[in-house]
Each structure stands twice: as structure tokens, then as C-alpha cells.
Amino acid sequence: MDVSPKDKFVTVYGRKPVLEALDDPRLEVDKVVLADTARGAAAREILDAAGRRGVAVQRASAQRVKVLAGNGKQDQGVLADVVAPRMRPLEPGLRDRPRHVLVLDGITTPANVGMILRTATAAGMDGIVVPRRGVASIDPMVVKASAGVAFRAPVLRCGTAAEAVAALRGAGYPVFALDAQARSTVYSADLPARAAFVLGSETAGISDDVRPHVTGWLSIPMAAGVESLNVASAAAVLCFEVVRRRES
Known part of the structure; x- marks a missing residue:
């Protein structure tokens, strides 16, 4: 890598x-x-x-x-x-066995990446994989959207999201991805003590080279005919639910 x-x-x-x-x-x-x-x-x-x-x-x-x-x-x-004191390459980061890792896949809007970094850090996620390719760079626009949290977020770096999920699977992590049609929800699924969660782009979803590594699919229940959430909002729901279960 x-x-x-x-x-x-x-x-x-x-x-x-x-x-x-x-x-x-x-x-x-x-x-x-x-x-x-x-x-x-x-x-x-x-x-x-x-x-x-x-x-x-x-x-x-x-x-x-x-x-x-x-x-x-x-x-x-x-x-x-x-x-960035908490930023490091993915493989050395996995040696510390982080409990829950978020992987960004194809999210190219800087505002969304910044808000996800802020939310996931606030929730207490142990790692946020921001690939160097296929995802918006951590630049001034992302920093602004994160309200400065991007500087101290627990970012893990690698080349692509596909590389990330392959490395996570190799390290023994199950990989869950969000999909609006999934029967299991973030509230009902049995989530292990260590797991990775992939967030795909709002237009294309999870990329084709990441899909083969996904071991489980999760949805966020929607009411009143709403089809889906903005990816940054979905990240907030997911991250806080994962950490709530971990701490309870």
C-alpha cells in the first residue's frame, strides 16, 4: 500500500x-x-x-x-x-486495532467530507479512512466545513476505498455498507465489537470495486415517504448509533 x-x-x-x-x-x-x-x-x-x-x-x-x-x-x-497529529497511513493505524472505522467511498463534495469528519470525530469513531483518490481532498474547503476539526480528526490514509476495505478484511474486520434497501437497519443489526462501515456517494452509492468486500448491508429507517438522507446526515446517524451501542 x-x-x-x-x-x-x-x-x-x-x-x-x-x-x-x-x-x-x-x-x-x-x-x-x-x-x-x-x-x-x-x-x-x-x-x-x-x-x-x-x-x-x-x-x-x-x-x-x-x-x-x-x-x-x-x-x-x-x-x-x-x-495533523491523529492522521496516519491505514496499515500502521490498523495495528492499534481500532474498534470502529468509517470508510469514505466516492464522496467528492468537500462540504460533505468536512461535515463527516466533524461528526465522526465528535461521535468518537476510532478511525476515518479518507482515500487520496476518489474522495475530496482535505483542503481549505473541507477544513472550513469541519469547523477546523479536520486538523485533529483520526484520519487514516490510503490510495483508494477498495484498498482500504481489502486491508480491513485482511485484518479481520467485517465491512458494513449503507444501502436504503437493506433489510437490516443500523438499529437492529448485530454489530460486532470491531467493524468497518462504508459510506458511498449520494449519486453512485458504494463503488463496484468496494462491493465485493462488503459483508453486510445496513439501512436507516425512513418515515413519511422520505427516500434517503444526505450522506453527512446518514454518517451522523450511523456514527452515534455505533458509539452508543459500544458505550452502553
């Missing part, structure tokens, strides 16, 4: 998000990368803020900043790598 340097950091880009990270004493900023074309008052503000925190500033080409940020339109020539 491949490992990326971004398995340790949340990379924020753009002048305002970088300044907010530098001005937040609760956050450890590893480094700032500033385009060598950046000049004037905006660049000086970044340099001064980094200097006050003792954070190293690296100069790079504007193109290199775009590549590192992963966003060619909104980086504004600057990014910062913020240490």
Missing part, C-alpha cells in the same frame, strides 16, 4: 487559510511554501506571520506551489503543511 507525505499533514493553501493556520497557536505548522513570484504586502504578511511562529518558509516556482497544493486556481502562490 503506497504512502504519501500528505499522510502526516493537512495542506492548506491561499493567503487567508495560511494566515489563519499561522495565527492559531493550537496548530503546529511544519512549513510554508511561497511562490518565488510572490512579492509585496501579501507576501510580507505571510513571511512576518511565519517568522513570529518560527516556521520555515521555502520558496518554489509558482507551478510547483500549484502542484503541491493540488489546486491550480485558488492557491494564490502560498501553502502551508499543518501537522
Whole structure:
């Protein structure tokens, strides 16, 4: 399973998000990368803020900043790598035998990913798998939607959701997925002490390469003719029910 340097950091880009990270004493900023074309008052503000925190500033080409940020339109020539103390690659994370793990599969809307990170962390889930491919990157939009919780969420990183569920099955975890048509519900199903739960996209559901690894399907009961919930709302129902059972 491949490992990326971004398995340790949340990379924020753009002048305002970088300044907010530098001005937040609760956050450890590893480094700032500033385009060598950046000049004037905006660049000086970044340099001064980094200097006050003792954070190293690296100069790079504007193109290199775009590549590192992963966003060619909104980086504004600057990014910062913020240490995420609970973020790590999936396989080392599984060695600690987390009890309940949430896997994001094909969720590409940053607002949904951010809200799920906030909800799952608040509920007390032990791990949230955010694959580097097929899911919205943990970027300033996700950080904003999570109200900053993304920096301290128990994120587990891997390449794809399919890699994640294969690794979880290999580590002995049953894998449950949400499906509106499933006969077992999140309230009635027999959930083991250790399990993984997959959330698919609202349009495509669980992806085809993840489905073969699913060992059980769960639904959330709906009333009044409502067909389904937004994926972030579904995550809230699932996570709090899983943790409620664990603690009761």
C-alpha cells in the first residue's frame, strides 16, 4: 500500500487559510511554501506571520506551489503543511486495532467530507479512512466545513476505498455498507465489537470495486415517504448509533 507525505499533514493553501493556520497557536505548522513570484504586502504578511511562529518558509516556482497544493486556481502562490497529529497511513493505524472505522467511498463534495469528519470525530469513531483518490481532498474547503476539526480528526490514509476495505478484511474486520434497501437497519443489526462501515456517494452509492468486500448491508429507517438522507446526515446517524451501542 503506497504512502504519501500528505499522510502526516493537512495542506492548506491561499493567503487567508495560511494566515489563519499561522495565527492559531493550537496548530503546529511544519512549513510554508511561497511562490518565488510572490512579492509585496501579501507576501510580507505571510513571511512576518511565519517568522513570529518560527516556521520555515521555502520558496518554489509558482507551478510547483500549484502542484503541491493540488489546486491550480485558488492557491494564490502560498501553502502551508499543518501537522495533523491523529492522521496516519491505514496499515500502521490498523495495528492499534481500532474498534470502529468509517470508510469514505466516492464522496467528492468537500462540504460533505468536512461535515463527516466533524461528526465522526465528535461521535468518537476510532478511525476515518479518507482515500487520496476518489474522495475530496482535505483542503481549505473541507477544513472550513469541519469547523477546523479536520486538523485533529483520526484520519487514516490510503490510495483508494477498495484498498482500504481489502486491508480491513485482511485484518479481520467485517465491512458494513449503507444501502436504503437493506433489510437490516443500523438499529437492529448485530454489530460486532470491531467493524468497518462504508459510506458511498449520494449519486453512485458504494463503488463496484468496494462491493465485493462488503459483508453486510445496513439501512436507516425512513418515515413519511422520505427516500434517503444526505450522506453527512446518514454518517451522523450511523456514527452515534455505533458509539452508543459500544458505550452502553
